[in-house]
Amino acid sequence: MNNSQAISFDIAANAPSADTVIIVTTQVYENYGAHDWDGVGSCPQYWKPKGGSTFVVRGTSNTTVARFAVEMRHGIDNESFREFVIGVHEVPAEDLELEDWRWSFVPHTNIVLA
Secondary structure (H helix, E strand, C coil), rough: CCCEEEEECCCCCCCCCCCCCEEEEEEEEEEEEHHCCCCCCCCCCCCCEEEEEEEEEEEEHHHHHHHHHHHHHEEECCCCEEEEEEEEEEEHHHHHHHHHHCCCCCEEEEEEEE
């Protein structure tokens, strides 16, 4: 599952770098208490971790910009489901390309900042 999505916004620090890519990982939590909630009163809280996602961000060397792009596009926080960033890592592009065959086994989404 290899998707590409373009996100466009104007931030001065968004300087593309061919030398690095940024790997952003997220954690998903599901609130099992919300399944039995009737919508009245406070939602019961029984959060359980459910995995996460890996995003390969290209087009910036700024980890804050990469994190923001993933949070704006994929961050969710409601009564029954949460997904938020837990890790941001700058990786030399050649390391990712050398290991490209391994990425075919890791579900991830490519994000290209324009």
